[in-house]
Amino acid sequence: MKNNTIHIMLRFNIMPFLMLISFLVSALFTSCVQEDDIPPVSAYVEPPPPEPGENIIEAPVFSEVPVDFETSNPEFESFGELNGDVIITVVENPVSGGINTSGKVVEVKYLAGTQPWAGFFFDLAEKVDFSVNRTIKIKVYSPEVGQNITLKLEDKEDANIKNEKSELTTVANEWEELSFVFSPGDDAKFDRAVLFFNFLGDKDADTTHYFDDIVLVEGDGSGGGPAGEPTVGAPAPILTEADVISIYSDAYAGTSSAATVDMFVTDWSVLASQTEALIGGNNTLVYSELNFAGIITETSPIDASGMEFFHVDVWTSDVSTFKIKFVDFNGTGYNNNTDNIEFEVENAIDPAGEWISLDIPLSDFVGVPFSDINQMVISAVPAGTTVFLDNLYFWKQPAEFNNLPVNFDNSSLTYNWTGFGDPGFGPIPTAIIANPDPSGINITTNVLEIQKPVGSQVWAGASMPVFNPIDFANNGTTLTIKVWSPRAGVPILFKTEDPSSPPDGNGNPSVFAEVIATTTKANQWEELSFDMTSFAGFSTSINYENIIIFPDFGNVGQGETFYFDDIEFASIKFPINLETSSLTYTWSGFGDPGFGPIPTAIISNPDPSGINTSGTVLEVQKPAGSQVWAGAAMPLDAPIDFTYGTTVKIKVWSPRAGVPILFKTEDPSSPPDGNGNPSVFVEVIGTTNTANGWEEVTFDLTSFGSFSTSIEYENVIVFPDFGSTGQGETFYFDDFILTN
Incomplete structure (x- = not known):
């Protein structure tokens, strides 16, 4: 307050003085301007040059x-x-x-x-x-x-x-x-x-x-001309041989789908040369200084009348238009071209300098029956340019698509996983193999194996395209994957890409979403969740079609092997681990002393120890006087899939040993019984052996006489201390799994 008062007094007392000074300065400035409008040349001083050696x-x-x-x-x-x-x-x-x-x-x-x-x-x-x-x-x-x-x-x-x-x-x-x-x-x-x-x-x-x-x-840095050669191979095909007739592709070489090709360049072709190059591990056709070239299948003409599309992968640095013509001999041989049927389709190549995948409807080749294909003619605009080709094949829509969920047990599908990132920047080993540890939550037959050799890149992993864009809009934005890791605490990165987006500097699609989850178990199966909305650029409107898994992401390979299975949308299903934040676990209690609901809730694990250190669990309170049948129920999103076994295991925390726990599952579509509950069900009792600690209680569903794997059970119910009136106790449940 004292300082403020002094400032006010000073401002008031010196005001006339300040006005006088302002007047004098203004007059002086005006005089200077009038006398010195143009300063002498000597008034300009060049800025000093940099000190010697200074940039x-x-x-x-x-x-x-x-x-x-x-x-x-x-x-x-x-x-x-x-x-x-x-x-x-x-x-x-x-x-x-x-x-x-x-x-x-x-x-x-x-x-x-x-x-x-x-x-x-x-x-x-x-x-x-x-x-x-x-x-x-x-x-x-x-x-x-x-x-x-x-x-x-x-x-x-x-x-x-x-x-x-x-x-x-x-x-x-x-x-x-x-x-x-x-x-x-x-x-x-x-x-x-x-x-x-x-x-x-x-x-x-x-x-x-x-x-x-x-x-x-x-060009390529050697001064030898413009850059004109791909450094990565064409995308791997994902269709099974049953849906393909292949003219040229490593993916179908030696299979029943491979057509017989007499020659990949005729003597009437106009070009400098036709060769074959190994690019990114793929054999690739190279047509140098191409005007046009003929491919001949006259020894065994192709009947593609049952196909719907023609596919080819094209790479060129300077072709604007790539033309394809098919010639059908119409069942009469060449016959001096009197009744041959042919049609040419033009395809724009944009952008240049990367692989372009063309899938052309056969109906675009107007009038061609495709029952007797003897010749294919390719040409380039402008002429005299070089073109790289791979994966030339006819195809049809498969009866089954390689889409999510991916479980590796469908023998009619081909799971084309491609590894990348070994110590020399080549592929790391990947394969679909027999499940090496059919136990716990995963007893299915086949799984994906990804090896990460010693010295592999920190970003080593494996990728697979899916046939259609992943439908996040209608199925949810969280994915789950079953993972078997040799160590706990391993970061697993899941990534999905829009393959039509422009490539980044490494040739990968620039539009993607990626999320990391960390393993919590060693040498056993667990289910990890990947909430795609946690990635800032994620959108359900983007057409994500590639899926990629990076085991131990961010770390150099240590010579370890990882296994993966059941890549699918998160839903309320077995296994139920209560850890997926994007899901709502709707447990409803019933049977309190007044026949109302008993308290149930998803809470933080009150005793993260022993066999259960997970974050969240189901709490079921059984107040004093509760009904002997008091418990809690939750509907599933789909019927239980007994592919994973017919024995249910649940982690249970009980305040006493010797407590009977009843597990029940129902077919909600069955007629109601006298109490309004579904009349088709299975129920089995297990008994706790531990007090005030986690244990796993087993329920063999086959021990219930009318149990059948063909019944669509969709409700799950737990009854703590079944058959006894409530004593004011609290029970906890977690990790509901199906196994054998």
């Missing part, structure tokens, strides 16, 4: 002129520091020699405790021109061999417009040049560069890297 800050341009950091450098901005730091500095070249004798380089220091994905970015003066030159080369100095150096290009106004490429260092403690190959589709999109050194690797200790001389060069 200026300037956004670079990626071009054929190297960005060499000798006189200027961009403004660097780091991210992912966490408990460490990322320090980027222009320094004198500490190891001048070999391929890099320049004076200055950029030093990148990671201090211990940074995120595995820590890095930095800098803006460019203009968008990168990939119309002719498509390879960015960077000189790198790394302390270790095999470190992941990732270059990511972005639009600085929209980070969703991006592409990233990764290369591994091949030498330690010396300079080498790494090449990052982009495509024509990347032209004029990116004006920000992001760099990651030892991307996703351990950052537990201080490390130092250097880089220099960023240059944009021609």
Whole structure:
């Protein structure tokens, strides 16, 4: 208060003085302006030049002129520091020699405790021109061999417009040049560069890297012409051989669906050459400088009249239109082409530089009966360009689709899981095998095996396409997977992708959703839940069609094997573990002293010990005087599937040993009995052996005389201390499973 009073007094007393000063300053300023409107030349002083050896800050341009950091450098901005730091500095070249004798380089220091994905970015003066030159080369100095150096290009106004490429260092403690190959589709999109050194690797200790001389060069980096070859194989087919007639595909080679092809290029074709290349483990047809080429099946003409579509995967860097013609000899042979039936379909190729999957309805080939196909003709616009082809086959809609749920026991489906991320960036072993541990919650016949060999990438895993988009809108947004892990505490990442979205820098779809769940058990089956809404970019309107599993995500492979089964939408079904937050477990109590409901609730586990350390359990209170038949019931979302066994096991916590627990399940569609309850049911009693601790109580449903696996039981009911009047006790239940 005292200070405020003084300020008010001062403001009041000096006001006339301030007005006088203001008048004098105004007059002086006016006079100066009138006399000195144009200052003399000597008044201008050039800004001082940089100190010798000092760089200026300037956004670079990626071009054929190297960005060499000798006189200027961009403004660097780091991210992912966490408990460490990322320090980027222009320094004198500490190891001048070999391929890099320049004076200055950029030093990148990671201090211990940074995120595995820590890095930095800098803006460019203009968008990168990939119309002719498509390879960015960077000189790198790394302390270790095999470190992941990732270059990511972005639009600085929209980070969703991006592409990233990764290369591994091949030498330690010396300079080498790494090449990052982009495509024509990347032209004029990116004006920000992001760099990651030892991307996703351990950052537990201080490390130092250097880089220099960023240059944009021609084609694939060797100066030998425009980039024009895929680095990954075409997508693997998912149809069974029964629904396919294959002209060319490793997936169907040697099967009954493989057609006999006389030749993949005729003598009347116009092109430079036709060869076969191994790309991403797939044999691939290569048509160089293609104008048009004929494929002949005259020895055994193809009858595709029972098929509905023709599929082909096309990769080209410079073809805008790809044409396909089929020639049906109409049952009379070539016959001088007098009664042959043919029709050509044009297909736009956009974008170039990535695999395009074409599925063309046979009805588009107007008038062709497809009962006597002897020739197929392919052509390219513009002519004289190179085309890569794979998976040429006719197909029809299968009677059964490879969609969710996926349980690996349907012999009519082909489960095409593809592993990736081994120590050499190749595939890790995956297979559908006999269940190695048919016990607990999973006694089904077949499961998915994923091996993660020693040294596998932190992102190693396996993927499979599904036939139709996953219907999250109508089936819920949480998925469950049964998992068998050799250790508890292992992070399992589930990812799903929209395969039609533009590829990211690694060639993967850029639209996806991914969620991590962690195993809680070792060497036994458990069910993990993945709430897809926890991923910010998830939407039920997106057509997710690829499913991917990453065992022990974020960690280098330790030579372990994981098993997976029953990938399906979460629902109220066996097993019931009460842990899926997106589900509502509607248990209803009944049988209190006044014939009303007894208290039931899903609560936090009051005794997370022994065999049950899970988070939530079912609490059933049986107040004093409650009916001898008091209990709690819950409906299931579907009838019980006894494929998993006919014995129910429930974890029970009872205040006393020797307490009878009745388990009952009902067919709610059966006629009501005298009390209004379903008349078709099965009920079995088990008895507790432990007081004030968790135990597993077993209920063999086959011990009930009228039990049948053909009956659709959908209600589950538990009766604590069945047959005795309530004594004011509380019971807990968890992990209802079906087994044998």
